[in-house]
Amino acid sequence: MEYNVTLQKLINGQSVQSIFVSKVDTKATIKVELPTEVQVSSKPISGKFRVKCVDASGQISYSEAAKYNEHNIWFDTKIMNNCTGLYDRIETWDAHTHAYKENGRANYIYFKGINEDPGQFEIVSDWDTPLEGDNITFFQETTRPYGTNLFYDPVPFEMLKTYDTIPQIVVTVNDLPVVCHNLTCGFNYTEPVGEIASFTFDTATNKLTLVGTAMPSNASDIYMVEFAQSTCTLVSGTVAETGLECTLDREPTCGSWVPKLTAVLGVIPNAVGVAKLDVECAVTSAEPDFDLNIIGGDNITISGEHFPWDLVKNNISVTFNDADSTTCTPQVS
Amino acid sequence: MTIIVNNLTVTNTLSLTLRNEIKSGVSITPSSVSPVLKQNVTIQLETDFPYTLNRDDFTVNATSETNSTYIRYMNVIDVDDANKRLVCKFGGAYSGMFSIRIRHAKFGLIKSTLLLDVSANTTSIDKNRGSIYGGTLITITG
Numbered sequence A: 001m002e003y004n005v006t007l008q009k010l011i012n013g014q015s016v017q018s019i020f021v022s023k024v025d026t027k028a029t030i031k032v033e034l035p036t037e038v039q040v041s042s043k044p045i046s047g048k049f050r051v052k053c054v055d056a057s058g059q060i061s062y063s064e065a066a067k068y069n070e071h072n073i074w075f076d077t078k079i080m081n082n083c084t085g086l087y088d089r090i091e092t093w094d095a096h097t098h099a100y101k102e103n104g105r106a107n108y109i110y111f112k113g114i115n116e117d118p119g120q121f122e123i124v125s126d127w128d129t130p131l132e133g134d135n136i137t138f139f140q141e142t143t144r145p146y147g148t149n150l151f152y153d154p155v156p157f158e159m160l161k162t163y164d165t166i167p168q169i170v171v172t173v174n175d176l177p178v179v180c181h182n183l184t185c186g187f188n189y190t191e192p193v194g195e196i197a198s199f200t201f202d203t204a205t206n207k208l209t210l211v212g213t214a215m216p217s218n219a220s221d222i223y224m225v226e227f228a229q230s231t232c233t234l235v236s237g238t239v240a241e242t243g244l245e246c247t248l249d250r251e252p253t254c255g256s257w258v259p260k261l262t263a264v265l266g267v268i269p270n271a272v273g274v275a276k277l278d279v280e281c282a283v284t285s286a287e288p289d290f291d292l293n294i295i296g297g298d299n300i301t302i303s304g305e306h307f308p309w310d311l312v313k314n315n316i317s318v319t320f321n322d323a324d325s326t327t328c329t330p331q332v333s
Numbered sequence B: 001m002t003i004i005v006n007n008l009t010v011t012n013t014l015s016l017t018l019r020n021e022i023k024s025g026v027s028i029t030p031s032s033v034s035p036v037l038k039q040n041v042t043i044q045l046e047t048d049f050p051y052t053l054n055r056d057d058f059t060v061n062a063t064s065e066t067n068s069t070y071i072r073y074m075n076v077i078d079v080d081d082a083n084k085r086l087v088c089k090f091g092g093a094y095s096g097m098f099s100i101r102i103r104h105a106k107f108g109l110i111k112s113t114l115l116l117d118v119s120a121n122t123t124s125i126d127k128n129r130g131s132i133y134g135g136t137l138i139t140i141t142g
Helices: A072-082
Strands: A020-024 A027-031 A048-054 A060-062 A090-094 A107-111 A122-125 A195-202 A207-213 A222-227 A230-234 A243-248 A255-257 A260-263 A266-268 A277-279 A282-287 A301-305 A316-319 B002-005 B008-010 B025-029 B039-045 B058-064 B071-080 B085-090 B096-104 B108-110 B115-118 B124-126 B139-141
Touching: A048 A072, A072 A090, A072 A107, A195 A277, A207 A222, A222 A243, B025 B096, B039 B096, B058 B085
Parallel strands: none
Antiparallel strands: A020 A027, A048 A060, A048 A122, A090 A107, A195 A207, A207 A243, A222 A230, A222 A260, A230 A243, A255 A277, A260 A266, A282 A301, A316 B002, B002 B008, B025 B039, B039 B085, B058 B071, B058 B096, B071 B085, B096 B108, B096 B115, B124 B139
């Protein structure tokens, strides 16, 4: 029987050191222990190599010389020590294509904190102790995991512009503009759905009744009903497409008013023919009403019904009907 | 009385009567005070003021003649009912002329044409010449 035994080279040695032949009973066994860390070069690789570093401007520098089987945990130090501008700005990892224990060697050089695109780094044979072996080849490439731009400056917010054909919702928080997610903050104005055809208001019960068409049929779709500067609470079971009933949350303010119904898609308009309803004020007394200081300055409390509760939102005028009267300015309401 | 709310005239039959009696502030002492010091000022009312003076009944303030929104309130700290005098504490203000406004809780507004001069005056400077390199001790009196 003939055995062909091909010896493979240790990745960091000459070859297998020995072949064992031993006798077991009446049979002889030849046992060849193959190394796990092998290389295909029949001539054991030896020598050193360097990394040719190229910066963004094309300037070239070389790392310290590393042994052909140098582990990457030492390899990064040799690059940082000699290559211009790379100190503390790279990490080296074992690359999967040629891991440490497989044929050949591969390393990733990971750049960090470099705000420019460096040139292509290369592996070159050391000029003092050149690499030796059969068919030694070098290959290098740049990996850009997130596109063709490896490095880019942040884009100033002022330069972010989009051309939109619909109005944009602009948001600010504490006076700072907020960037729109995906730059899509468009808002579509739509034709209103529904219409209020008429309304009635009962001053005795403060109940407001709206009659219309295509109005929201679900109470949850109605955000707010307002009338005479008061919000209005919906009467349960009265909400329908043809109308609704609600009760004012406070006394109405005198003036001429129409109801305002706000639903999920915005304000539901009143029909053109809907007329304003007058809510009258009533005066019952003024205190004090005698011995008023002739040079003014007295505070007079006028009591009554349906007076405005907000002096800012309402137009109030009080004058005395005598020739020498001056203006009376509302102070509180 | 005519009351108009939101362009609607409010019907009413209110009738108010005036009191013709006017009382005034007669004088203020001192009439000139420092802008930066707290000082007492005395206001003399007419001696026939119809109410017994009670310091809690009075509200006194000083309003800038050039800026009506700049008002300095003066606490009434003492009253002299026999002589109808108020003693107020003025806490300082920007320089300028201030008109005094007096109000009584029962009588109402008291007529006042009193003015308070809030200013600092320099009466002398000693010495009034010295080295261009400094170092001269100057005494400003005012």
